[in-house]
């Protein structure tokens with residue numbers, strides 16, 4: 001296995017703390033949360049109290065102020081190691097918080113960030129609507145300016161942390177202009193007319209709450225507009241590369257874990273009087289996966305450093321997102337096959353990893369949309 005050169009002693013120390021958190025606070029309870037369809041709010045508060053949320057937030061707003069994506073990446077990797085697909089920490093810390101830190105006013109930062117660091121204010125981002133997902137320009141949720149408020153009407157769907165969220169960044173149309181008419185507005189728990197649909201019944205990610213959200217003429221103070229009116233599309237394009245990188249981190253962590261689990265299995269399971277790992281086909285499969293995991297890790301680590309250097313471009317983020325998530329789907333399937341019938345049984349972790357992996361090539365932009373983006377960057 002190649003050494004990962006991107007980490008120093010501080011990162012290794014942080015990995016131990018993150019590992020301890022997931023081993024103690026998450027792994028023993030995750031099966032129960034799968035049945036409940038969500039994780040408890042107290043888990044978020046524990047994560048916050050131990051410094052595991054919103055790592056990049058400045059100290060003046062209660063954060064650790066580490067402008068280094070390797071820390072959240074380590075946290076996400078450790079989450080993947082215990083197969084904890086439930087807590088939507090990544091969406092909160094690495095997708096929602098960066099909108100506020102990058103384009104929020106000082107007043108907005110003071111209002112929202114301390115709670116987001118502490119885990120008492122849980123974040124979500126609502127782009128997708130029942131009628132449109134890939135095509136953000138077709139967003140129909142409206143926000144009409146009325147004095148010093150915006151009145152939001154419309155609905156969103158498939159929103160991660162939808163049940164738990166206290167703060168939702170809603171992408172809404174404030175003008176007809178296809179790209180220049182989108183704005184980001186923060187809707188908060190308890191605002192009149194803001195309603196949540198049921199917790200959606202998914203095939204995987206069973207412990208993660210995903211919901212439809214309804215906005216029935218929700219009056220949002222103009223102070224909740226994030227950034228400039230009409231610049232929403234630009235902000236989305238600026239933030240989506242990091243969102244895609246987080247998904248790639250999850251993908252590579254998952255394939256590593258699936259590989260380890262499968263290695264153990266093919267060594268101990270026997271058929272025809274020998275371990276199944278000793279058949280040439282199994283050895284080839286494991287060898288191919290071992291190679292692909294190294295390729296994925298090197299590419300991903302380079303992208304993490306590019307993000308740290310503010311150099312990660314949208315097209316490279318799209319590459320790492322589609323390639324690692326397609327690899328994840330492929331690896332899960334091969335690992336399940338190597339488990340034979342046991343792989344299809346819920347008590348074997350590979351079965352859950354196989355189902356949980358399937359969404360990775362869909363959310364955060366589908367594989368097809370990623371390739372469209374890359375194709376366009378090639379001038380085609």
Ligand SMILES: Cc1cc2nc3c(=O)[nH]c(=O)nc-3n(C[C@H](O)[C@H](O)[C@H](O)COP(=O)(O)OP(=O)(O)OC[C@H]3O[C@@H](n4cnc5c(N)ncnc54)[C@H](O)[C@@H]3O)c2cc1C
Pocket residue numbers: 091124125126127128131132133134135157158159160161202205210359362363364365366367368369372
């Ligand atoms: C578990 C889960 C969590 C999610 N969390 C969130 C969240 O927190 N916030 C949020 O806003 N959204 C979230 N989503 C939504 C997700 O981002 C969308 O489902 C995704 O972007 C695809 O949109 P869609 O489902 O409308 O599919 P569609 O856009 O209808 O696409 C359907 C198919 O058509 C293909 N297609 C579409 N356009 C093209 C094209 N131009 N060229 C080629 N093929 C094309 C797609 O690739 C796909 O295969 C989540 C989804 C899931 C399942």
